[in-house]
Amino acid sequence: MTSLLFLIVCLSWGTTWLGIKITVESAPPLTAAGLRFLIAFPLFLVFALVRKQSLLFPREKSGFFIFVTVGYFSVPYYLLNYGEIHVASGLTALLFSSMPVFILIFSALFLGEKIYLSQCIGIAVGFGSLYMIVKTQGMHMDRAELLGVLAILAAAVMHALCYVITKRQGAHISVITFNTLPIGIAGLMLFIAGTFLEHPRLSDITLRSWSALIYLGLAASVGGFIVYFFLLKRLSPAILSFVFIIFPVFAVVIGAWYEGMAISKNLCFYSALLLLGFAITKLPVEKLTAKNKQMSS
Template sequence: MGEKKFLNNKYFILLLFLIVCFTWGTTWIGIKVSVETVNPLLAAGLRFIIAFPFLILITIIAKSPVLFPRKSLHFFVLLTLFYFTIPYYLLSFGEQFVSSGLTSLLFSTMPIFSILFSKIILKDKIFFNQLIGITVGFVCLIYILISEGFVISYTDFLGVIAILLAALMHGFLYVYSKKAGEGINVFTFNTLPIGVAGIILCLLSCCFEENNFQNISLNSWMALIYLGVFASVGGFIAYFFLLKKMSPVILSFIFIIFPVVAIFISSIYENKIISINFIICTTIMLLGFAITKLPGNFFKKNK
């Protein structure tokens, strides 16, 4: 009873929430460091290869099935390709040209894509506050990209598009999983897709990238281990534990908080001064996205 009481303690849940915000906020600098001396396909693949044995062990301990139900094989393929394989390659590719702080800001658009796909796939209603939040958020994001010069540089802009595509794919799979992933255990949901994605990415790297493991720096190896063990495994377990203990709406504010963590850490590691203009636009953008989290009848109640 003592352990159960501890796990339900509000201070423990708050601590876990802050840990997830910090872990997801530092993921972006981890990707940035990993691709300094590792090619993007290999970096994404090694991250998952490192995480896979730990997830297998956890899945066995939890007595959860490793394999997907036969009727859900199409969902397994979609999840493997469009949630893990392609998006994480795109993120590794994008961070070769975009700062880790801005990458996190771009990826924080994922819940917005979820709202749009919810309308298309689940026929959910889009509320007035969501339209306001989406409009404000994306206008600020476009202004940030223009002011930071990412629309002028072709390679930098290519990195931005890659990151936004990764966010779009995640947004789609978050919504589609509500429809196709019902009843699938959370450990089953992640374990085998991560393992298969890791193998696919490493095989593609062997075919299309020139790799020299002797040139991989210690910093890149440490970043890959951090991404594999702490971000992919630890962050995943903590997030899904919180999903059972907290409101999904409150939990979704992680996507508003982690960019702040990432931008702060990015400015320190990459020795980049954050302008007042960038801070103001980022704040307005994240507030815009936060508005989309308000209840649909919020404005009606406050008339």
């Protein structure tokens, strides 16, 4: 059952990128991000009430609440939507899979955690492979594509920073409290911003895009969250973090199928190299060797 649920999380997060791609075909990025969260919020609210969890952050964490609402939900999800207008869904997933690397860097900067040599090698291999993927996938890197890539990487950086700050300031806040009210407020803020800046006509959003929005709001956001929350109690964080290494594989395959793109040998090779490099950052050789020596002694 645990293995099946792990697979479900990988699939739900792996299909998220295609869902975003379909959404922004007819819905502007700000409006789309807002609608996704407004669809998800009622179910998160029900989940919080059933679990009898507080919706409010502790009073002394009001600044942290604003940071989470803006820096984790509002801005990054707009950037992801904007990026996918110009970048293929599979490549978006591969770009975002760099997020644990930024967590590692921020953890060293703000939490004083050690970065091992093997992790530095993994970072170099990962980003070198990412560069080769972008280069070999026929991206001309005009201004629009470059801004799309930078927007996706910026979203990964912001999420990583939020995870590290949360480790310091929000460790005692429940996962349900952390998500519910920020998602609702972020959804409302994004939708209002989209209304004034993008002037959307909801009637112009196609049935395909509405279907993708509902999928993102219910299955990818709420469903993926609930299953991930369930697995947190049954798997070590290190093992569960490999979701970020596995879901890009699903995203690349599904995205290539939907967008009618061939999966070249170069893409397979550099994607495998990229994910291997990022996996090394999660399991530093020096740390594992030291643990083995301690256990043998």
